Amino acid sequence: MQTVKAYQEMVESALKDCLRTQPAAAASLVEAMEYSLLSGGKRIRPILLLASCEMGGGTCAEAMPYALALEMIHTYSCIHDDLPAMDDDALRRNRPTNHVVYGEAMAILAGDGLLTEAGAMMLRDAMHRSDLRGTRAAEAILRRAGIAGMVSGQVMDMQMEGKPIDRDAVTYIHTHKTADLLTAPLEAGLILAGCGDEAVAAGICYGQHLGLAFQQMDDLLDVIGDTESLGKQVGMDALEGKQTWVALRGVEGTREDIREETRKAVDALACFGERAAFLQELAMDLTHRVR
Amino acid sequence: MQTVKAYQEMVESALKDCLRTQPAAAASLVEAMEYSLLSGGKRIRPILLLASCEMGGGTCAEAMPYALALEMIHTYSCIHDDLPAMDDDALRRNRPTNHVVYGEAMAILAGDGLLTEAGAMMLRDAMHRSDLRGTRAAEAILRRAGIAGMVSGQVMDMQMEGKPIDRDAVTYIHTHKTADLLTAPLEAGLILAGCGDEAVAAGICYGQHLGLAFQQMDDLLDVIGDTESLGKQVGMDALEGKQTWVALRGVEGTREDIREETRKAVDALACFGERAAFLQELAMDLTHRVR
Numbered sequence: 214m215q216t217v218k219a220y221q222e223m224v225e226s227a228l229k230d231c232l233r234t235q236p237a238a239a240a241s242l243v244e245a246m247e248y249s250l251l252s253g254g255k256r257i258r259p260i261l262l263l264a265s266c267e268m269g270g271g272t273c274a275e276a277m278p279y280a281l282a283l284e285m286i287h288t289y290s291c292i293h294d295d296l297p298a299m300d301d302d303a304l305r306r307n308r309p310t311n312h313v314v315y316g317e318a319m320a321i322l323a324g325d326g327l328l329t330e331a332g333a334m335m336l337r338d339a340m341h342r343s344d345l346r347g348t349r350a351a352e353a354i355l356r357r358a359g360i361a362g363m364v365s366g367q368v369m370d371m372q373m374e375g376k377p378i379d380r381d382a383v384t385y386i387h388t389h390k391t392a393d394l395l396t397a398p399l400e401a402g403l404i405l406a407g408c409g410d411e412a413v414a415a416g417i418c419y420g421q422h423l424g425l426a427f428q429q430m431d432d433l434l435d436v437i438g439d440t441e442s443l444g445k446q447v448g449m450d451a452l453e454g455k456q457t458w459v460a461l462r463g464v465e466g467t468r469e470d471i472r473e474e475t476r477k478a479v480d481a482l483a484c485f486g487e488r489a490a491f492l493q494e495l496a497m498d499l500t501h502r503v504r
Numbered sequence: 505m506q507t508v509k510a511y512q513e514m515v516e517s518a519l520k521d522c523l524r525t526q527p528a529a530a531a532s533l534v535e536a537m538e539y540s541l542l543s544g545g546k547r548i549r550p551i552l553l554l555a556s557c558e559m560g561g562g563t564c565a566e567a568m569p570y571a572l573a574l575e576m577i578h579t580y581s582c583i584h585d586d587l588p589a590m591d592d593d594a595l596r597r598n599r600p601t602n603h604v605v606y607g608e609a610m611a612i613l614a615g616d617g618l619l620t621e622a623g624a625m626m627l628r629d630a631m632h633r634s635d636l637r638g639t640r641a642a643e644a645i646l647r648r649a650g651i652a653g654m655v656s657g658q659v660m661d662m663q664m665e666g667k668p669i670d671r672d673a674v675t676y677i678h679t680h681k682t683a684d685l686l687t688a689p690l691e692a693g694l695i696l697a698g699c700g701d702e703a704v705a706a707g708i709c710y711g712q713h714l715g716l717a718f719q720q721m722d723d724l725l726d727v728i729g730d731t732e733s734l735g736k737q738v739g740m741d742a743l744e745g746k747q748t749w750v751a752l753r754g755v756e757g758t759r760e761d762i763r764e765e766t767r768k769a770v771d772a773l774a775c776f777g778e779r780a781a782f783l784q785e786l787a788m789d790l791t792h793r794v795r
Contacts, residue, residue: 360621
């Protein structure tokens, strides 16, 4: 079984090279994209994709373009989300945000570039396959990143700011803003491995529960965490009147729910037997700090 | 042979429905996306794609998802380009720009949504085909819209503002900012039709020359056109110190070059014989005002 660290190293090494394959790209654009893409981070989404593909009987090598694309999509969404017109954040992972370093115009274009290149990178791989698995995996990722997924989650997050806390709204926002992009790697990874509908559905179930636990944890850390260890300003959610799980359920209620969602995520993979061990442990490790 | 109007009506009708297939999407997001997507326009890019596919022996029906996706990509690039941090335009096609109506945050997300949905829409079609033509067509479109194409063109356009006019810079900007997105429909349309490399290369050649003529015309109209009939403020390029063809070659030199690029575009399609008539006439019609 692989370790988190081994997966991380594989992803880091591949990320370093992946934008260098486009000689026609403007150097200043690539620099701004890489500033955010190579700024560390836990690489959870690509790890989930590689591990899912292996769990389903596939290899890391065949899943890598999709794993990198997913990290590019996550990075683009962070860059746009940090813009002055959006969350107006000056700090991410203890570094100045993209627009602080490169200006707003370049940050918008760096985000656009990462999103488009994510799609192009997946299709460069998919078009050379002998089947449609790559095409289907790319579809799953863009669907969950788009207007039926993450982008709508962002819109609702913004529009519900300052409104009374509403369980349906919090659930919609958490599902689409966060869980969809943690479900995409499971769906795509298992499709790439050639799994059938039932196995893919089990992976989706894991991703959704893990995604909810993940965002509930994020909400909780904004209340009980500290700025330095998180690398970003805490206490902002309440200040901005965000729809958070803590506002809905309180600190102890949120802890309970994180335990419950984590358990459901772990259980969802039972059908994979021992091959699920890595992803089951990962779910428990990710949330153990706050459970 | 189809007429421009017949193609336009087909595209308009399909555009009206295409975002309504996503029930999970936030209604306010879809409204902002449709405000720009359905604001008229000549629909040149989708028409080029449909006509190319027909020229290559394919049908409009099989090419439509890709044609709509291309218009979505064009629309997203206009929305982001108009933002205060970019060109800061308040008017497009005689209507207030997206951010003026919906605010900057929503305009950024509407653009992100259009770009992602463009990819997802192509892949929903491509994944149900029996071959990889759809995947290859989608790759061509995202490649030319991305960091080796349009996005890098935008970056250079911005970075070269106020610098001395430079032929290489103008050519790079025109090729990537404009011609790449007019070449993509030729490449994708002919791939969808099942054409071989040589025919696709001829289409690419047409697209590149037409694209250069198109941007040269845009530069010229900014000098000799009027605000009302163009639906946007004229005279801005010189004011902002943009790299334009008129600054490089003067009004008469630009007219000469437009004639030359149009002729090269028309000649490039000779290998298609009579099937090329529509696209050849289109190239001449598009530029006749200023030739």
